[in-house]
Amino acid sequence: MIRRIAVLGLIGAVALACNKRESEGDKSGGEAAKGSGKSTPAPEGATPSAGAAAIRIGVLTDLSGLYSDLAGEGSVEAAKMAVEEVGGKIGGRPIEVVSADHRNKPDVGSAVARRWLENEGVDVIVDVPTSSVALAVNEIVRNQNKVFIASGPAAADLTGKACSPNTVHWTYDTWALANGTGREVVRSGGKTWFFITADYAFGQALERDVTAVVVENGGKVLGSVRHPLNNTDFSSFLMQAQASKADVIGMANAGGDTVNAIKQASEFGLGKGGQKLAGLLVFLSDVHALGLDVAGGLMLTSSFYWDRDDATRAWSKKFGERREGRMPTMVQAGVYAGVRHYLKAVAEVGDEKDGAKVVAAMKRIPTDDPLFGKGTIDPNGRKRHPMYLYQVKTPAESKGPWDYYKLVREIPADQAFQDPAKSGCPLVTGPSGK
Amino acid sequence: MSGAILSQLLLGLINGSFYALLSLGLALIFGLMKIVNFAHGVLYALGAFAAWLLLDKAGLGYGWALVLAPLAVGGLSAVIEITLIRRLRHLDPLYGLLLTFGLAILIQELLRMKYGNSGQPYPVPGFLRGADDLGFMFLPRYRAWVITVSVVVCTAVWLIIEKTRLGSTVRAAAENPRLLEAFGVAVPRLMTATYAFGGALAAFAGVLAAPIYRVSPLMGSDLIIVVFAVVAVGGMGSIGGSILTGFALGIAEGFTKVFYPQASTTVIFVIMALVLLVRPRGLFGRAA
Numbered sequence: 001m002i003r004r005i006a007v008l009g010l011i012g013a014v015a016l017a018c019n020k021r022e023s024e025g026d027k028s029g030g031e032a033a034k035g036s037g038k039s040t041p042a043p044e045g046a047t048p049s050a051g052a053a054a055i056r057i058g059v060l061t062d063l064s065g066l067y068s069d070l071a072g073e074g075s076v077e078a079a080k081m082a083v084e085e086v087g088g089k090i091g092g093r094p095i096e097v098v099s100a101d102h103r104n105k106p107d108v109g110s111a112v113a114r115r116w117l118e119n120e121g122v123d124v125i126v127d128v129p130t131s132s133v134a135l136a137v138n139e140i141v142r143n144q145n146k147v148f149i150a151s152g153p154a155a156a157d158l159t160g161k162a163c164s165p166n167t168v169h170w171t172y173d174t175w176a177l178a179n180g181t182g183r184e185v186v187r188s189g190g191k192t193w194f195f196i197t198a199d200y201a202f203g204q205a206l207e208r209d210v211t212a213v214v215v216e217n218g219g220k221v222l223g224s225v226r227h228p229l230n231n232t233d234f235s236s237f238l239m240q241a242q243a244s245k246a247d248v249i250g251m252a253n254a255g256g257d258t259v260n261a262i263k264q265a266s267e268f269g270l271g272k273g274g275q276k277l278a279g280l281l282v283f284l285s286d287v288h289a290l291g292l293d294v295a296g297g298l299m300l301t302s303s304f305y306w307d308r309d310d311a312t313r314a315w316s317k318k319f320g321e322r323r324e325g326r327m328p329t330m331v332q333a334g335v336y337a338g339v340r341h342y343l344k345a346v347a348e349v350g351d352e353k354d355g356a357k358v359v360a361a362m363k364r365i366p367t368d369d370p371l372f373g374k375g376t377i378d379p380n381g382r383k384r385h386p387m388y389l390y391q392v393k394t395p396a397e398s399k400g401p402w403d404y405y406k407l408v409r410e411i412p413a414d415q416a417f418q419d420p421a422k423s424g425c426p427l428v429t430g431p432s433g434k
Numbered sequence: 435m436s437g438a439i440l441s442q443l444l445l446g447l448i449n450g451s452f453y454a455l456l457s458l459g460l461a462l463i464f465g466l467m468k469i470v471n472f473a474h475g476v477l478y479a480l481g482a483f484a485a486w487l488l489l490d491k492a493g494l495g496y497g498w499a500l501v502l503a504p505l506a507v508g509g510l511s512a513v514i515e516i517t518l519i520r521r522l523r524h525l526d527p528l529y530g531l532l533l534t535f536g537l538a539i540l541i542q543e544l545l546r547m548k549y550g551n552s553g554q555p556y557p558v559p560g561f562l563r564g565a566d567d568l569g570f571m572f573l574p575r576y577r578a579w580v581i582t583v584s585v586v587v588c589t590a591v592w593l594i595i596e597k598t599r600l601g602s603t604v605r606a607a608a609e610n611p612r613l614l615e616a617f618g619v620a621v622p623r624l625m626t627a628t629y630a631f632g633g634a635l636a637a638f639a640g641v642l643a644a645p646i647y648r649v650s651p652l653m654g655s656d657l658i659i660v661v662f663a664v665v666a667v668g669g670m671g672s673i674g675g676s677i678l679t680g681f682a683l684g685i686a687e688g689f690t691k692v693f694y695p696q697a698s699t700t701v702i703f704v705i706m707a708l709v710l711l712v713r714p715r716g717l718f719g720r721a722a
Contacts, residue, residue, distance in 0.1 A: 064546070064551070065551065065652075066551065066652075068550070068551045069550045069551050069552035070552075072551075199696055225695050226695055226696055227695055227696075227698070228696060228698065228699045230656070231698075231699070232647055232653070232656050232657070233445075233449055233647075235445045235448070235577075236442055236445050236446075236688055236691035236692065236695075236698075237691065237695065239438070239441055239442070239445065239571065240438075240692070242572070243438060255552070256551070256552060256553070256648065256650070256652075259552060259553065259648055260647060260648060263555075263646075263647075263648070264646065267558065267565075267574045267576065267577075267645075267646065268565060268572055268574055269564075269565045269572055269574070273572075285550075285552050286552065288552065289552035289553045289554065289555060289648060290555060291555030291557070293555070293557060294555065326550070
């Protein structure tokens with residue numbers, strides 16, 4: 001009897017291990033299937049079989065895990081806002097938004113992407129935080145000749161060796177982060193580095209790009225430790241970082257991982273021993289979760305902050321009203337702006353079925369939106385706009401809810417992202433290139 | 435190097451404290467009620483949320499939370515036991531597992547809908563702020579406090595179960611509830627109390643965890659899987675076994691983080707598989 005229950009319990013525990021997100025994922029997947037009716041602003045957006053006429057936007061994101069606050073339902077809402085702005089239709093054809101949870105797993109994300117593109121008439125996939133999932137989706141979209149607008153993922157490989165004529169990488173990437181926060185920290189005296197890195201495509205890409213900047217500026221990397229994605233306890237990694245005696249401890253992770261790591265670093269007094277903490281990717285939602293007591297003083301690089309100017313404030317206010325007052329992150333802003341620009345290109349091309357053609361039009365038409373201003377898209381698919389180096393305000397400096405950042409300086413668009421000729425993208429250097 | 439190992443030992447003990455507190459409650463509930471309580475993780479998260487709500491909405495600090503949050507979650511657990519779990523007593527244990535699994539997902543999703551996943555900040559209480567230099571490491575006072583408190587609480591619960599009359603009644607109810615009922619002990623009430631106590635222990639661990647980790651709906655499901663492994667290694671239903679195993683596996687995990695960090699989330703399950711191969715009823719489990 002006891003043995004039987006023990007075995008049952010173990011099976012259950014394993015089920016829970018895989019399942020605590022899967023159960024939610026299935027649910028969201030189901031929602032996505034029936035979401036067409038609910039989320040369609042145009043009343044005639046009837047059934048998926050009427051998809052021949054409808055333009056379908058699939059928001060593939062983390063709806064339940066550690067990245068769900070920086071992307072998640074906020075990204076779905078942002079896409080809907082972009083669709084509503086054009087009246088929910090282009091040339092009489094309705095635009096539908098569907099969504100699904102990829103649970104930060106490449107296999108799950110690939111399965112949804114395939115189902116969407118092959119069977120459910122989805123024309124464009126947007127967002128996809130978690131670089132490992134995004135790289136998988138990138139290939140599927142290329143093979144199906146649809147469109148991928150990446151806002152959530154960071155790996156610069158999406159416009160480097162994995163670049164695709166069907167992909168636009170909108171919001172930010174690891175190269176930009178390295179040249180924002182990374183360069184600034186080296187410049188202000190942080191010569192030796194130790195990394196605490198999330199052990200998957202994104203963390204490794206970020207560590208690689210920051211290492212390049214550190215070395216180029218005469219600094220040195222003393223070591224790194226790789227932790228599993230979605231880690232709770234960082235104390236032992238922090239100990240190793242502390243023991244390395246490096247000037248700077250670089251957090252090459254994101255979302256919930258960064259929040260836990262920074263929170264615990266402050267508990268262990270890491271900042272006080274002369275060592276400096278560098279959050280290499282910090283989102284507004286992370287700062288919110290950390291609180292200004294802990295996060296105050298952190299430097300971070302972002303392409304968007306809600307309180308930057310009148311246009312961003314106006315849009316963010318609208319967004320907040322739909323999201324219980326939560327202000328948008330740069331990923332969510334990127335989803336909105338990316339979808340908006342995509343719809344512009346579709347309106348011009350008149351045919352959303354040929355993905356490469358739509359992306360070519362997106363690159364041809366200059367971008368212009370209230371959140372990122374005027375910009376361009378490089379031949380490798382890299383969206384180019386200024387990046388901003390911010391410092392998190394201390395509790396005394398903050399004047400109200402969500403008043404978190406002060407501007408250190410603007411990194412102009414031409415310096416914010418990598419020169420496409422050096423990206424290693426075959427679209428730029430030609431297939432015979434290095 | 436010995437300094438590094440000592441510090442990892444200490445860090446492992448801190449994680450072990452949470453494992454021990456949670457697996458203790460699980461083992462108690464399982465021993466008496468034969469229910470694999472999947473809602474345990476979410477009760478832990480509720481404890482942390484209760485602490486945060488007390489601070490945020492009522493201005494009541496950490497000390498209050500340590501008392502009030504377990505009381506509130508214990509009360510809720512009693513309600514769950516009386517209205518739901520009790521009805522399944524005569525069915526296959528699988529039903530209890532399914533019920534608590536469903537409850538866990540339900541409560542977790544409700545929290546997530548209301549508060550999102552990133553979590554809420556909870557400050558380290560003023561009198562436990564700061565850290566002491568132990569020579570080989572920098573030990574935050576709060577972490578020292580966590581170890582001390584959980585060792586005290588675990589020992590106290592173990593003593594109550596093993597040495598007092600109340601404890602022997604509980605153990606008797608686990609052995610043979612019918613006979614005990616014949617002696618005039620209200621076993622159903624005892625079960626309600628046990629479930630409530632297990633829930634309160636989980637909430638207590640949640641309050642302890644709030645200043646260290648994010649107060650997030652997922653904090654329970656992140657931990658509960660490890661805790662189940664602890665209970666399986668220690669032997670289902672063994673109180674002392676689950677406490678010792680909790681601390682021991684925390685240390686094993688700590689060491690893995692030094693030598694091969696990528697495997698730190700897996701090592702406990704490897705140990706579990708090995709133990710179950712060699713000793714299927716767990717290290718401290720008695721034969722059925």
